[in-house]
Amino acid sequence: MPHGKPVIGQQAERKELTMLFPVKKTAAAGLALAFGLSLSGCATTEYVDEQIATVNNRIGALESKVAQVDSTAQAAAGSAQQANQRIDQLSGRMDGLEQQMVLLRQTPKKPRN
Incomplete structure:
Protein backbone atom coordinates (compact mmCIF):
# COMPACT_ATOMS: atom_id res chain seq x y z
CA MET A 1 0.00 0.00 0.00
CA PRO A 2 1.22 3.41 -0.88
CA HIS A 3 1.56 6.21 1.63
CA GLY A 4 -2.02 7.15 1.47
CA LYS A 5 -5.00 6.56 3.61
CA PRO A 6 -4.98 3.41 5.69
CA VAL A 7 -7.18 0.59 4.71
CA ILE A 8 -10.42 0.05 6.63
CA GLY A 9 -9.03 -3.10 8.34
CA GLN A 10 -6.04 -1.16 9.65
CA GLN A 11 -8.29 1.59 11.01
CA ALA A 12 -10.34 -0.94 12.96
CA GLU A 13 -7.17 -2.52 14.35
CA ARG A 14 -5.83 0.86 15.51
CA LYS A 15 -9.18 1.69 17.06
CA GLU A 16 -9.12 -1.58 19.00
CA LEU A 17 -5.59 -0.92 20.23
CA THR A 18 -6.49 2.59 21.36
CA MET A 19 -9.50 1.28 23.25
CA LEU A 20 -7.46 -1.46 24.94
CA PHE A 21 -4.90 0.92 26.38
CA PRO A 22 -7.36 2.88 28.56
CA VAL A 23 -8.87 -0.39 29.78
CA LYS A 24 -5.42 -1.77 30.58
CA LYS A 25 -4.44 1.47 32.30
CA THR A 26 -7.65 1.50 34.33
CA ALA A 27 -7.24 -2.16 35.24
CA ALA A 28 -3.62 -1.58 36.31
CA ALA A 29 -4.59 1.45 38.35
CA GLY A 30 -7.42 -0.50 39.99
CA LEU A 31 -5.10 -3.39 40.77
CA ALA A 32 -2.50 -1.04 42.25
CA LEU A 33 -5.18 0.68 44.32
CA ALA A 34 -6.54 -2.63 45.61
CA PHE A 35 -3.04 -3.83 46.47
CA GLY A 36 -2.27 -0.56 48.29
CA LEU A 37 -5.49 -0.73 50.27
CA SER A 38 -4.89 -4.33 51.23
CA LEU A 39 -1.50 -3.39 52.65
CA SER A 40 -2.86 -0.44 54.58
CA GLY A 41 -5.55 -2.64 56.14
CA CYS A 42 -3.00 -4.78 57.96
CA ALA A 43 -2.31 -3.76 61.55
CA THR A 44 1.15 -4.16 62.94
CA THR A 45 1.74 -6.22 66.03
CA GLU A 46 3.02 -3.12 67.80
CA TYR A 47 -0.18 -1.20 67.03
CA VAL A 48 -2.36 -4.08 68.23
CA ASP A 49 -0.28 -4.40 71.42
CA GLU A 50 -0.68 -0.66 72.09
CA GLN A 51 -4.44 -0.88 71.62
CA ILE A 52 -4.70 -3.93 73.87
CA ALA A 53 -2.59 -2.19 76.53
CA THR A 54 -4.88 0.85 76.37
CA VAL A 55 -7.98 -1.31 76.77
CA ASN A 56 -6.35 -3.30 79.59
CA ASN A 57 -5.50 -0.06 81.42
CA ARG A 58 -9.09 1.12 81.11
CA ILE A 59 -10.38 -2.24 82.35
CA GLY A 60 -7.97 -2.10 85.29
CA ALA A 61 -9.17 1.39 86.22
CA LEU A 62 -12.80 0.27 86.02
CA GLU A 63 -12.10 -2.81 88.14
CA SER A 64 -10.50 -0.57 90.76
CA LYS A 65 -13.52 1.75 90.79
CA VAL A 66 -15.91 -1.21 91.00
CA ALA A 67 -13.96 -2.61 93.96
CA GLN A 68 -14.11 0.79 95.67
CA VAL A 69 -17.86 1.10 95.05
CA ASP A 70 -18.39 -2.46 96.27
CA SER A 71 -16.46 -1.69 99.46
CA THR A 72 -18.50 1.46 100.03
CA ALA A 73 -21.75 -0.44 99.38
CA GLN A 74 -20.74 -3.18 101.83
CA ALA A 75 -19.98 -0.57 104.51
CA ALA A 76 -23.31 1.15 103.86
CA ALA A 77 -25.16 -2.16 104.08
CA GLY A 78 -23.45 -2.90 107.40
CA SER A 79 -24.38 0.52 108.77
CA ALA A 80 -27.98 0.10 107.60
CA GLN A 81 -28.18 -3.31 109.24
CA GLN A 82 -26.90 -1.86 112.54
CA ALA A 83 -29.40 0.99 112.30
CA ASN A 84 -32.23 -1.48 111.70
CA GLY A 92 -39.54 -3.00 121.56
CA ARG A 93 -38.86 -0.49 124.31
CA MET A 94 -41.48 1.90 122.90
CA ASP A 95 -44.06 -0.91 122.77
CA GLY A 96 -43.35 -1.66 126.42
CA LEU A 97 -43.73 2.00 127.43
CA GLU A 98 -46.99 2.31 125.47
CA GLN A 99 -48.39 -0.74 127.25
CA GLN A 100 -47.45 0.76 130.62
CA MET A 101 -49.19 4.01 129.68
CA VAL A 102 -52.35 2.14 128.65
CA LEU A 103 -52.36 0.26 131.95
CA LEU A 104 -51.84 3.46 133.93
CA ARG A 105 -54.76 5.12 132.18
CA GLN A 106 -57.01 2.13 132.81
CA THR A 107 -56.37 1.95 136.55
CA PRO A 108 -58.68 4.14 138.61
CA LYS A 109 -57.08 7.00 140.47
CA LYS A 110 -57.26 6.98 144.20
CA PRO A 111 -58.42 10.12 145.92
CA ARG A 112 -55.69 11.86 147.88
CA ASN A 113 -57.76 12.89 150.90
Whole structure:
Protein backbone atom coordinates (compact mmCIF):
# COMPACT_ATOMS: atom_id res chain seq x y z
CA MET A 1 0.00 0.00 0.00
CA PRO A 2 1.22 3.41 -0.88
CA HIS A 3 1.56 6.21 1.63
CA GLY A 4 -2.02 7.15 1.47
CA LYS A 5 -5.00 6.56 3.61
CA PRO A 6 -4.98 3.41 5.69
CA VAL A 7 -7.18 0.59 4.71
CA ILE A 8 -10.42 0.05 6.63
CA GLY A 9 -9.03 -3.10 8.34
CA GLN A 10 -6.04 -1.16 9.65
CA GLN A 11 -8.29 1.59 11.01
CA ALA A 12 -10.34 -0.94 12.96
CA GLU A 13 -7.17 -2.52 14.35
CA ARG A 14 -5.83 0.86 15.51
CA LYS A 15 -9.18 1.69 17.06
CA GLU A 16 -9.12 -1.58 19.00
CA LEU A 17 -5.59 -0.92 20.23
CA THR A 18 -6.49 2.59 21.36
CA MET A 19 -9.50 1.28 23.25
CA LEU A 20 -7.46 -1.46 24.94
CA PHE A 21 -4.90 0.92 26.38
CA PRO A 22 -7.36 2.88 28.56
CA VAL A 23 -8.87 -0.39 29.78
CA LYS A 24 -5.42 -1.77 30.58
CA LYS A 25 -4.44 1.47 32.30
CA THR A 26 -7.65 1.50 34.33
CA ALA A 27 -7.24 -2.16 35.24
CA ALA A 28 -3.62 -1.58 36.31
CA ALA A 29 -4.59 1.45 38.35
CA GLY A 30 -7.42 -0.50 39.99
CA LEU A 31 -5.10 -3.39 40.77
CA ALA A 32 -2.50 -1.04 42.25
CA LEU A 33 -5.18 0.68 44.32
CA ALA A 34 -6.54 -2.63 45.61
CA PHE A 35 -3.04 -3.83 46.47
CA GLY A 36 -2.27 -0.56 48.29
CA LEU A 37 -5.49 -0.73 50.27
CA SER A 38 -4.89 -4.33 51.23
CA LEU A 39 -1.50 -3.39 52.65
CA SER A 40 -2.86 -0.44 54.58
CA GLY A 41 -5.55 -2.64 56.14
CA CYS A 42 -3.00 -4.78 57.96
CA ALA A 43 -2.31 -3.76 61.55
CA THR A 44 1.15 -4.16 62.94
CA THR A 45 1.74 -6.22 66.03
CA GLU A 46 3.02 -3.12 67.80
CA TYR A 47 -0.18 -1.20 67.03
CA VAL A 48 -2.36 -4.08 68.23
CA ASP A 49 -0.28 -4.40 71.42
CA GLU A 50 -0.68 -0.66 72.09
CA GLN A 51 -4.44 -0.88 71.62
CA ILE A 52 -4.70 -3.93 73.87
CA ALA A 53 -2.59 -2.19 76.53
CA THR A 54 -4.88 0.85 76.37
CA VAL A 55 -7.98 -1.31 76.77
CA ASN A 56 -6.35 -3.30 79.59
CA ASN A 57 -5.50 -0.06 81.42
CA ARG A 58 -9.09 1.12 81.11
CA ILE A 59 -10.38 -2.24 82.35
CA GLY A 60 -7.97 -2.10 85.29
CA ALA A 61 -9.17 1.39 86.22
CA LEU A 62 -12.80 0.27 86.02
CA GLU A 63 -12.10 -2.81 88.14
CA SER A 64 -10.50 -0.57 90.76
CA LYS A 65 -13.52 1.75 90.79
CA VAL A 66 -15.91 -1.21 91.00
CA ALA A 67 -13.96 -2.61 93.96
CA GLN A 68 -14.11 0.79 95.67
CA VAL A 69 -17.86 1.10 95.05
CA ASP A 70 -18.39 -2.46 96.27
CA SER A 71 -16.46 -1.69 99.46
CA THR A 72 -18.50 1.46 100.03
CA ALA A 73 -21.75 -0.44 99.38
CA GLN A 74 -20.74 -3.18 101.83
CA ALA A 75 -19.98 -0.57 104.51
CA ALA A 76 -23.31 1.15 103.86
CA ALA A 77 -25.16 -2.16 104.08
CA GLY A 78 -23.45 -2.90 107.40
CA SER A 79 -24.38 0.52 108.77
CA ALA A 80 -27.98 0.10 107.60
CA GLN A 81 -28.18 -3.31 109.24
CA GLN A 82 -26.90 -1.86 112.54
CA ALA A 83 -29.40 0.99 112.30
CA ASN A 84 -32.23 -1.48 111.70
CA GLN A 85 -31.18 -3.52 114.72
CA ARG A 86 -31.11 -0.37 116.86
CA ILE A 87 -34.58 0.62 115.59
CA ASP A 88 -35.88 -2.86 116.42
CA GLN A 89 -34.55 -2.52 119.97
CA LEU A 90 -36.06 0.92 120.37
CA SER A 91 -39.38 -0.28 118.92
CA GLY A 92 -39.54 -3.00 121.56
CA ARG A 93 -38.86 -0.49 124.31
CA MET A 94 -41.48 1.90 122.90
CA ASP A 95 -44.06 -0.91 122.77
CA GLY A 96 -43.35 -1.66 126.42
CA LEU A 97 -43.73 2.00 127.43
CA GLU A 98 -46.99 2.31 125.47
CA GLN A 99 -48.39 -0.74 127.25
CA GLN A 100 -47.45 0.76 130.62
CA MET A 101 -49.19 4.01 129.68
CA VAL A 102 -52.35 2.14 128.65
CA LEU A 103 -52.36 0.26 131.95
CA LEU A 104 -51.84 3.46 133.93
CA ARG A 105 -54.76 5.12 132.18
CA GLN A 106 -57.01 2.13 132.81
CA THR A 107 -56.37 1.95 136.55
CA PRO A 108 -58.68 4.14 138.61
CA LYS A 109 -57.08 7.00 140.47
CA LYS A 110 -57.26 6.98 144.20
CA PRO A 111 -58.42 10.12 145.92
CA ARG A 112 -55.69 11.86 147.88
CA ASN A 113 -57.76 12.89 150.90
